[in-house]
Amino acid sequence: MPKLQKKKQFSIFKLLASLLLPFIAAVIGSLFTFSAIPSWYQTLHKPIFTPPNGIFGPVWTILYILMGISFFLVWQSKNKKNKLPAYYLFFIQLILNALWSIIFFGLHALFSSVICILALWMFIFLTILFFYKFSKTASVLLIPYICWVSFASLLTFFIYSLNK
Secondary structure (H helix, E strand, O other): OOHHHHHHHHHHHHHHHHHHHHHHHHHHHHHHHHHHHHHHHHHOOOOOOOOOHHHHHHHHHHHHHHHHHHHHHHHHOOOOOOOHHHHHHHHHHHHHHHHHHHHHHHOOOHHHHHHHHHHHHHHHHHHHHHHHOOOHHHHHHOHHHHHHHHHHHHHHHHHHHHHO
């Protein structure tokens, strides 16, 4: 098999693996989300700016795709700088992403979910900064994510405040 074809196949593998990573976090989080929405979540007092439940799935799907492409661009970057800190930050924010669903929907721990989502926001921000060193496009692709998590942070705080 020619070297160029092997390189192309490896790039496809890297893209698929990069896309799979965020969706693993999504599946873990959704295990706790789907069971809570029809029951517990419906009983919560929510602020007037709470989007309809049907908005969350499509938005998160787009964001997970953008996260995966962003990670792929960093992984593919020819920049010789040490990528490990950027990878660690990316994985930490993915863990926090899944953990938020577990804390909020699974444990119903509203205050802890506020703390978790603020930590998530911080690690997304750091990931954007570190990804910028390897790919400006990779960091820009994460801007919708941090914007949505900013909104979700506000929503989480208001839900906590209205239900404590």
